[in-house]
Amino acid sequence: MSKLLIRGGTCVLPEGCQTADILIDGKKIVKIAKNVEDKDAKVLDAKGLHVFPGLIDMHVHLREPGFEYKEDIASGSAAAVRGGFTQVCCMPNTQPVCDNAAVVGYIVARGKEADLCKIRPIGAITKGEQGEQLAEMGKMKAAGAVAVSDDGKPVSNARIMRLAMEYASDFGLICLSHCEDKELVDGGVVNEGYNSTLAGMKGIPRAAEEIMLAREIILAETLQKRVHICHVSTKGGVQLLREAKARGVQVTAETCPHYFTLTDDVVMSYDANTKVNPPIRETEDVAAIREGLRDGTLDCIVTDHAPHHKDEKNVEYNLAAFGISGIETSFSLSYTYLVKTGILTVGELAKRMSENPAKILGLEGGCLKEGGVADVMIADLGEEYVIDSREFVSKGKNTPFNGMKVFGKVKYTVVDGKIKFTAERE
Amino acid sequence: MLGKDLLGLYDTSAEDITLILDTAVGMKKLLTQNLKKLPHLQGRTVTTLFYENSTRTRCSFELAAKYLGAGTVNISASSSSVQKGETLIDTGYTLDAMKNDVIVIRHPMGGAPHLLARNVKASVVNGGDGMNEHPTQALLDFYTMREKFGSFAGLKVAILGDIKHSRVAKSNLFGLTKLGAEVVMFSPATLMPQGIERMGAKIAKSREEALSGANVVMGLRIQLERMHGGLFPSLAEYAQYYGVSEEHLRYADKDCIVMHPGPVNRGVEFTTDVIDAENSKITEQVLNGVAVRMALLFLLVKNRQGGEKNE
Numbered sequence: 001m002s003k004l005l006i007r008g009g010t011c012v013l014p015e016g017c018q019t020a021d022i023l024i025d026g027k028k029i030v031k032i033a034k035n036v037e038d039k040d041a042k043v044l045d046a047k048g049l050h051v052f053p054g055l056i057d058m059h060v061h062l063r064e065p066g067f068e069y070k071e072d073i074a075s076g077s078a079a080a081v082r083g084g085f086t087q088v089c090c091m092p093n094t095q096p097v098c099d100n101a102a103v104v105g106y107i108v109a110r111g112k113e114a115d116l117c118k119i120r121p122i123g124a125i126t127k128g129e130q131g132e133q134l135a136e137m138g139k140m141k142a143a144g145a146v147a148v149s150d151d152g153k154p155v156s157n158a159r160i161m162r163l164a165m166e167y168a169s170d171f172g173l174i175c176l177s178h179c180e181d182k183e184l185v186d187g188g189v190v191n192e193g194y195n196s197t198l199a200g201m202k203g204i205p206r207a208a209e210e211i212m213l214a215r216e217i218i219l220a221e222t223l224q225k226r227v228h229i230c231h232v233s234t235k236g237g238v239q240l241l242r243e244a245k246a247r248g249v250q251v252t253a254e255t256c257p258h259y260f261t262l263t264d265d266v267v268m269s270y271d272a273n274t275k276v277n278p279p280i281r282e283t284e285d286v287a288a289i290r291e292g293l294r295d296g297t298l299d300c301i302v303t304d305h306a307p308h309h310k311d312e313k314n315v316e317y318n319l320a321a322f323g324i325s326g327i328e329t330s331f332s333l334s335y336t337y338l339v340k341t342g343i344l345t346v347g348e349l350a351k352r353m354s355e356n357p358a359k360i361l362g363l364e365g366g367c368l369k370e371g372g373v374a375d376v377m378i379a380d381l382g383e384e385y386v387i388d389s390r391e392f393v394s395k396g397k398n399t400p401f402n403g404m405k406v407f408g409k410v411k412y413t414v415v416d417g418k419i420k421f422t423a424e425r426e
Numbered sequence: 427m428l429g430k431d432l433l434g435l436y437d438t439s440a441e442d443i444t445l446i447l448d449t450a451v452g453m454k455k456l457l458t459q460n461l462k463k464l465p466h467l468q469g470r471t472v473t474t475l476f477y478e479n480s481t482r483t484r485c486s487f488e489l490a491a492k493y494l495g496a497g498t499v500n501i502s503a504s505s506s507s508v509q510k511g512e513t514l515i516d517t518g519y520t521l522d523a524m525k526n527d528v529i530v531i532r533h534p535m536g537g538a539p540h541l542l543a544r545n546v547k548a549s550v551v552n553g554g555d556g557m558n559e560h561p562t563q564a565l566l567d568f569y570t571m572r573e574k575f576g577s578f579a580g581l582k583v584a585i586l587g588d589i590k591h592s593r594v595a596k597s598n599l600f601g602l603t604k605l606g607a608e609v610v611m612f613s614p615a616t617l618m619p620q621g622i623e624r625m626g627a628k629i630a631k632s633r634e635e636a637l638s639g640a641n642v643v644m645g646l647r648i649q650l651e652r653m654h655g656g657l658f659p660s661l662a663e664y665a666q667y668y669g670v671s672e673e674h675l676r677y678a679d680k681d682c683i684v685m686h687p688g689p690v691n692r693g694v695e696f697t698t699d700v701i702d703a704e705n706s707k708i709t710e711q712v713l714n715g716v717a718v719r720m721a722l723l724f725l726l727v728k729n730r731q732g733g734e735k736n737e
Binding site (some may be wrong): 192200201 | 514515557558596621
């Protein structure tokens, strides 16, 4: 078994940040203390760097099988470790849809072949994501699925969603709900408001998201079941969640960096790299999302990493695909916009990007502790750099953050005790 | 100063608008004198690239180009390689390779002219993009207003109809507020877009309030597809509560003019009496459209000549 000694870093531990050495033996962290010595261990000098638990992204699109021209599991895994992620959960809107054990098994196998980060498939709630019949959740769980979701599409039928929440709970699975009332969206492409009128593009009202979010809360409350809300983007959504949590509803929620960093002023460029679903909203929504992250209403930060081919973005805004390639920019954006601004501490950021996703899905990792899995991310929080999509290892270069200056560069990603990414090698 | 393209009036200055209107005065004089063959654009090519049906705008641009001596090419989406799946950018590359000087594009999606302009060397003129802008329609409206009233200061322009889907309403709003006019809008709540007040429009609570003291009464076409989409119940109800009759016109200034970008639904936006009244400028607008487009094409091509020398 190989040993790794991470020496002299500021470790982001559950009890707070402290300078310590971390000794890893095989896949486990065996010691976290000052002045650890081990002659057999390979030493990784982390002086001046911060050592985080490996980041966990519970909402990505890896596109394989079916859309390998956008991304595949190998390229997505490489992008994930470059972004500091040791585990990613991939959504089932592939071709074929990941709605059965065979596809779940295929994705797990491809993840192991790529051998970079841990790939955790999410199974579909309904067969073919058609919103009609429940998918085989038990078999998918046995094959490695960690949750169920029809992400990309809402489960429009409330009865089906109710049944899904009930049935999924039998297998300890949680439903991740993509909240979108399609009738209200009605072909909209950007947030409805001043900027949609100014740009002359059809708007997506906040109500389209909030109405279904309210439905999920009510279902979870009356059924006494868990539900997790995907990519919350609105002020009203944060309010609904805050009130529900105060009542004791078993609801958790996530948001993405583009919802707490950008306002819909960006759509005036007609650059389709700003096109994402739900859409980038307005200043008051951005403020509410930040506050929701601060007070814990929003449990986690995910990327909704949605790589697309250039040809799918370099067209009329209306025709362009929705989505942002976000896994390589998430940590820096989160650190810059949430920690540098004093909204979150470094420890709270680690909770939102690692511990909470692990807890919600029952995954290993999520914090640095002796005896815990050796999934680690090491970053230089003082390093400032400019985001350049040409450097992305994801096949998807579709980002609205190109040219933006950010702080917090991922330096190393360690998965199961093995260094899977080193910034210096780039 | 006027750049390579004219994509919208949101980012066009009052000076440039005035320059186009001033230039159009001479063009109209020539038109009415029947001197319809000028050498200004000889050896130049103007292409109209229309992804939506249009009679008057396309015809107006084509005639404007021809009167100035340019060669013209008309491409419509139904008969072109667009149906074979060619992207807008590829179509732009193709037109550029054929050395077009100006491409006039009409497209059902907002921002399409901007995408084209970023990717071609030719000057791009927005001939109407989705719900975004229709700058040359607004320019011809301004020309018509200025011809009647001399200036825009203190002018009250009432715009009634489907504001939400109207690129004409927005281009008018952007330009008129820069020129110093007041813009009042009225429509069913389902046809009023969000945030339009922040852009300088006043939203009237009633038809009477909108029309009260108006110098210009502008109607916008009501499309049947909006009714089918459930945005209002029937044309008859629309006409009764939102349409303008001669009786309503009494609220407006005695000396007001009636305008409409066309095509008009008689008896819906305006009653036939209003459309055919003496103060109706609807036909005059069409003539002014040719003059304004001649002026614009002339100025854009003149800019291009300058630009080429500098390169």
